[in-house]
Amino acid sequence: MRLEVFAQLHAISQFDMDSKPIMPIVLAGQNNLLDKRMFHTSRPLSSRVIGRSHLEGLKQKDMAAYIKHHLQIAGIKEQLFSEEAVLAIHQGSGGLLRRANFLAKGALIAAAAEQCKVVSAEHVRMASTEII
Numbered sequence: 583m584r585l586e587v588f589a590q591l592h593a594i595s596q597f598d599m600d601s602k603p604i605m606p607i608v609l610a611g612q613n614n615l616l617d618k619r620m621f622h623t624s625r626p627l628s629s630r631v632i633g634r635s636h637l638e639g640l641k642q643k644d645m646a647a648y649i650k651h652h653l654q655i656a657g658i659k660e661q662l663f664s665e666e667a668v669l670a671i672h673q674g675s676g677g678l679l680r681r682a683n684f685l686a687k688g689a690l691i692a693a694a695a696e697q698c699k700v701v702s703a704e705h706v707r708m709a710s711t712e713i714i
Contacts, residue, residue: 583611588624595630612678639677642669648679649686662690663701670706685709 595605609615619628640648646668653662663671667689675682686701688709693701 583615583618585618585621585623588618588621588627592627592630595627639675640672640679640682641677642672645672645675645677645682648682652683652686662693662699664703666703667701667706670703674706674710688712 591607595607609619618624619631646665649663649668649671650661663686671682671685671689674685685706686709689701689705692705692708693699696705698705
């Protein structure tokens with residue numbers, strides 16, 4: 583979201599001179615959202631924030647369970663990712679699920695290209711070079 587939008591959101595929320603709250607707003611985003619909220623033109627909107635929460639990325643054991651769960655949904659019964667590959671996905675994604683999904687998918691493609699039955703950390707490394 584551009585910085586100008588924060589100022590516009592504040593102006594919209596000022597409708598009817600603050601006599602009643604007419605528009606609750608939920609802002610969700612990654613860490614750069616916090617930086618944008620601290621910019622001087624965003625401070626009027628930020629001053630109206632009632633509650634805030636920060637979600638952390640998954641821990642490594644949770645990432646392993648997440649990958650296993652998605653493999654089960656796909657009907658895969660065996661573990662396709664080595665422990666080192668799961669660690670590499672966790673480290674490469676910072677625990678963020680969207681990036682982990684891209685890394686896992688890319689690593690699966692790299693492993694398939696080499697006709698490997700198990701995804702290795704090297705496959706994850708190769709996949710990470712393809713992600714911006």
